[in-house]
Amino acid sequence: MEWEQLDLNPRIITAVKKANFRSAKEILCVSGPDLQRLTRLSKTDVQRLHYAVAATVRKSKPVTALQLFQGECPVLEAGHRLSFACPILDGLMRGGLPLRGITELAGESAAGKTQFCLQLCLSVQYPQENGGLNSGAVYICTEDSFPIKRLRQLITQQPRLRPDLPPALIRSRRFSDNIYIEHAADLEALQACVSQRVPVLLKRGLVRLLVVDSVAALFRSEFQADEAIERSRHLLAFSNRLHHLSHEYGAPVVCVNQVTDVVDGPNQGRCDYGLVGSKVLPALGIAWANQVMVRLMLRRLTGQVQSDNRSSAPRKLEVVFAPHLPRASCLCGVWEEGVRGIPDDHSDLQQGSS
């Protein structure tokens, strides 16, 4: 830290250097009286010092919400979202995924979480006016190998999923080239991937979507039941890394999560987020939930849904919590071309218990 660049009396700067302070962080983490003692400066001098150092740490001055609303601060509020490529799903999410923050998609196996993620990996590659971010995606697999055949199928069926887009636009996208697939077999590999390789891709602008499928797998398998604190620590470090990357590059982060069974009734020690009567809750507990900005749950329902003489098991996509969304849900089906929402007035649906 170059102390000379601070707008302070040279006397204060000398005192700071003599007391061996090296960085702004060190100054800010010491209280007023302690600084007085260490630097032998007076109270007003210390106040001036704190103020000058704080001014260098602050990245940007306060802006008004009106400036955000009018799109004058793209760093804080992009003004657009990442589309799901389906108007009904986008409607549920008021436009799509927020560009900054962690979105979690939790659900049982075979609910369709990976399908959603694959669809997002394709949607992100379209230009901004078509709901994408004009960039690629990083897909980190921790459970199974990457479903490459399904991705190829989705790519060939894109015109069917996006009839609103000109075919030439779809043909011009080189989808497979822009999806970077990583496999992480253990926590160390996952941390290495997120600390080293992913930031490089983000910095170069090659990707603007990060998918972790799934976050639960490694954290649940590598820690015993009594190592909860250890697991919490690793989980927090990991999510913090994701959070910083997301905010720095304006890249949505989607984390797939597993669910745990709810065996007892309502439990005071466990938060169930108002999901009364649900037999499953998202895994990894409240430590992880505190890091998530948007929590979505996907449930597979019994019955069948029809579309163009094809049938699919219906799914319910529910918003559990989000700062800008009400608790709502919508039905969707998984087809050859991808996931599409089902309008409410669908009469073919025979719903069983969820």
Next chain:
Amino acid sequence: MHRTVPSLPLAPSVKVKLINAGFQVASDLTDMRPLQLCKEAGISQEEAVEVLQMLRDDGQPHQQRAATESLTALDLLHQEQAQGSIVTFCSALDDTLGGGVSVGKTTEICGAPGVGKTQLCMQLAVDVQIPVCFGGLGGKALYIDTEGSFLVQRVADMANAAVQHCTLLAEDTEQRQALEELTVEKILSNLFLVRCHDYVELLAEVYLLPDFLSEHPEVRLVVIDSIAFPFRHDFEDLSQRTRLLNGLAQQLIQLATQHSIAVVLTNQMTTRVSNGQSKLVPALGESWGHAATQRLILHWEGLRRLASLYKSPSQMEATIQYQITVQGFRDSPDEPRPVPDVSAVSSQSGNHSKRPRMEDLS
């Protein structure tokens, strides 16, 4: 002048030397010349000049200050009543808080993810701007966002709903005039946002607050959402964390009283295992529990969202129900009256040392 040397605003080493040389009271120093002081106390000439300069500047105003500094309790009561409070638009919660979130105090809002802490904060940031003729404070707000959950789309919804609400209430000409100026754009323009990405940036922001508040004297609310997020990882030394948090709490309460603002902090919940049972408790440790003047805990009970006033110097503990609608933070249609539910609150937070308060509903 009877001011003692240790209480003077000087560097500690200078004070020590003066005391060791026998100077106990400020009046001992007034007749000294710099060179004399220098020799007797063993301080440098520069320091001696500074000491005498400070005493000369300090002389008159200090005596006047001493006379006006003591206030009677009645003065304080008038001051407190004049401060006002910020409504939450949930009348049950406002009643429990004694009118709303008090200005001049720090209020902490704890809760699990998704229960409504950020919603309440955004609501307060809108409500602080309600014009005085409608019963509000007509002030501005500063929102310090550490989690990135401030989405302006939602605030615009709430601002719109607040304007609609005031439009329905407008009766006399003064209110109608104020209403003409009260638009969604105006409300958004009076809400300042700062985003802090780690605890160092947050500490810096709080050091810069006095200046910001002096530049913007109409600010009546400062929200930190959340104070827990940047402090819950990255800390090997928990005692340093406690120290920093305590320092922050002290700075914030000082700002709240000096600048007449309401400070609202949000905190997360964590699981604590005791006697084989696990409970959800506010995060950041036991000592943080003493930091804020008032503590509100938001929690789920089945499908209902409840708010419990867990700690307050002036209000009774109570639990009320609320809901989050498209318009924002509102009363629940089910439970209109606040119920003083002392036993439910103390058992949920698991603090066995707290005696249930017996007070009559006056």
